[in-house]
Amino acid sequence: MQMTFKAAVAVMLISSSWCSVSYCYQLPEDLIIIPEKTNYQQTSTHEDMMNFVNAIKAKSDLIHVETMAVSFENRELPLVVLADPKVTTPEDARRSGKPVIYLQGNIHGGEVEGKETLLLILRDILLGDKRFLLSDQILLIAPIYNPDGNDKMSEDSRRSQEGSPKLAGSRRNGQGYDLNRDGVKMEALETAGLIKNVVLKWDPELFVDLHTTNGSWHGYSMTYAPSYHSAGHPATSDYTMNTMLPEITKIVDQKYDLKMYLYGWYSLRNGWPPKIWRTYNHHPRYLVNQFGFRNKMAILSETFAHDRFYKRIQSAYAFASEIIEYTNQHGREMARINRAAEEETVQYVLENAGKVKKGVRFRMVPLDEKFTLRTYEYKPYVNARGQTKFVRSGRIVEIPDVENHSRFEAEVESTLPRGYLFPAELGEITEMLARHGAEVVRLDKAVAVGGEEFIVEKFDRSEREFEGHQLVRLSGTYSAATRQFPAGSFKIDLAQPLANLIFYLLEPESDDGLATWNFFDDYLIERNVESEKVAFPVFKYFEMEDK
Ligand SMILES: [Zn+2]
Numbered sequence: 001m002q003m004t005f006k007a008a009v010a011v012m013l014i015s016s017s018w019c020s021v022s023y024c025y026q027l028p029e030d031l032i033i034i035p036e037k038t039n040y041q042q043t044s045t046h047e048d049m050m051n052f053v054n055a056i057k058a059k060s061d062l063i064h065v066e067t068m069a070v071s072f073e074n075r076e077l078p079l080v081v082l083a084d085p086k087v088t089t090p091e092d093a094r095r096s097g098k099p100v101i102y103l104q105g106n107i108h109g110g111e112v113e114g115k116e117t118l119l120l121i122l123r124d125i126l127l128g129d130k131r132f133l134l135s136d137q138i139l140l141i142a143p144i145y146n147p148d149g150n151d152k153m154s155e156d157s158r159r160s161q162e163g164s165p166k167l168a169g170s171r172r173n174g175q176g177y178d179l180n181r182d183g184v185k186m187e188a189l190e191t192a193g194l195i196k197n198v199v200l201k202w203d204p205e206l207f208v209d210l211h212t213t214n215g216s217w218h219g220y221s222m223t224y225a226p227s228y229h230s231a232g233h234p235a236t237s238d239y240t241m242n243t244m245l246p247e248i249t250k251i252v253d254q255k256y257d258l259k260m261y262l263y264g265w266y267s268l269r270n271g272w273p274p275k276i277w278r279t280y281n282h283h284p285r286y287l288v289n290q291f292g293f294r295n296k297m298a299i300l301s302e303t304f305a306h307d308r309f310y311k312r313i314q315s316a317y318a319f320a321s322e323i324i325e326y327t328n329q330h331g332r333e334m335a336r337i338n339r340a341a342e343e344e345t346v347q348y349v350l351e352n353a354g355k356v357k358k359g360v361r362f363r364m365v366p367l368d369e370k371f372t373l374r375t376y377e378y379k380p381y382v383n384a385r386g387q388t389k390f391v392r393s394g395r396i397v398e399i400p401d402v403e404n405h406s407r408f409e410a411e412v413e414s415t416l417p418r419g420y421l422f423p424a425e426l427g428e429i430t431e432m433l434a435r436h437g438a439e440v441v442r443l444d445k446a447v448a449v450g451g452e453e454f455i456v457e458k459f460d461r462s463e464r465e466f467e468g469h470q471l472v473r474l475s476g477t478y479s480a481a482t483r484q485f486p487a488g489s490f491k492i493d494l495a496q497p498l499a500n501l502i503f504y505l506l507e508p509e510s511d512d513g514l515a516t517w518n519f520f521d522d523y524l525i526e527r528n529v530e531s532e533k534v535a536f537p538v539f540k541y542f543e544m545e546d547k
Pocket residue numbers: 107108111211212
């Protein structure tokens with residue numbers, strides 16, 4: 001009897017004995033994720049996710065699990081390490097010579113498909129047809145970066161998702177912080193764990209942060225951004241923006257018929273059709289941007305909030321799995337670019353300290369080329385009060401010649417020093433820099449050194465509370481000075497890999513430095529900064545003889 005093609009497929013699906021693992025495998029029930037079990041009505045709780053991780057760990061010898069942090073409400077953040085053969089330590093990972101790639105989901109508790117997608121990727125790599133993705137890389141996967149937010153589920157936490165899934169978590173962590181504004185101040189337990197137990201320990205070449213949009217009804221299934229270059233070495237951002245993301249965009253379109261583009265939003269305030277598409281920000285408080293300052297690559301991924309949950313999982317899966325296909329092929333090249341950026345950063349300080357200026361405050365500017373925007377179409381109407389309003393149609397249209405504001409240009413610059421000196425009483429600053437991975441030393445004898453001192457002329461502290469802070473903006477002038485620092489003072493030689501990050505954190509006029517986040521308030525207020533000029537305590541030197 002001849003079997004039809006459909007019947008043959010049906011037999012393959014029910015008979016695992018002759019079903020090649022390359023296109024089907026029998027799913028153990030405990031590895032079916034909550035959205036699959038509930039017709040995409042529900043998302044996993046932290047407990048569901050832990051059950052999944054424990055179940056898959058028992059079924060594979062390629063997985064190692066550690067805890068990268070414990071949340072404020074005492075939930076574990078598992079870090080899943082996938083390697084073939086298995087590795088359990090960063091030393092093993094380094095010895096293998098394979099690049100380490102890190103992906104995380106759920107940083108904002110209600111943006112849930114990244115978490116589900118990472119579980120599907122675990123399942124497909126460990127038990128399905130994607131084991132080949134470990135041939136030349138080590139994957140670190142953190143499916144649930146904000147478990148406290150994830151588990152505070154309600155119907156109205158994510159209105160733009162229109163009830164799909166029915167309940168979703170809340171944006172903030174258990175301490176009340178937005179984890180994607182915490183990159184500089186590191187007050188959240190999750191951020192501290194990420195930097196200490198992932199970044200400084202495993203040293204990933206690429207950081208992927210999976211989100212869901214909040215905004216515009218654009219026509220893309222997925223929008224994304226590299227780390228923006230402001231004061232970081234440009235090579236890592238340039239590679240992500242100009243080589244890697246365009247290639248992945250093309251492949252996702254071909255393989256999945258999904259449209260992706262650079263992250264942004266538009267406003268209807270200036271009418272229809274939109275003329276300007278704007279991204280978010282360049283600040284290192286956003287984790288993706290911070291990786292650029294660390295001479296590493298990073299990708300912000302934003303699925304389209306108004307798509308239904310199953311479609312968003314599909315989009316996140318397409319993007320994340322194509323990212324790791326790409327890194328499996330190009331990871332070594334990416335690691336080389338990162339290493340060169342790091343070496344050039346150190347060399348740049350050695351050769352240019354005191355001679356060049358670098359940006360400390362930036363503004364958003366358009367890319368040179370305009371683009372054609374895909375978006376849902378709006379139609380104007382005049383309401384009873386004579387005002388022009390817009391109503392959205394169901395049609396996706398293409399709007400030509402839209403400016404893309406996706407680049408940042410320095411508006412305030414400061415001289416690159418060889419290093420910084422500051423008094424022993426600012427131990428908190430030292431501790432913060434060390435937690436970021438910077439090398440800080442204590443002077444064992446007094447020094448007298450020439451350099452530049454910043455005189456604070458204006459101390460603007462915002463009235464508005466933001467993330468438990470009132471952000472500060474300092475302005476003033478630098479002038480040449482010679483200062484003495486006694487033994488016990490702190491010294492940071494900027495000729496080190498994190499030079500660009502340290503510069504941005506310590507420069508007084510930086511738009512996202514430690515001064516912004518109130519680390520110098522006590523020192524400055526004690527010296528009456530609100531009514532008098534005060535010398536900023538971090539002194540810049542251009543040369544210091546080693547004795
Ligand atoms: Zn988000």
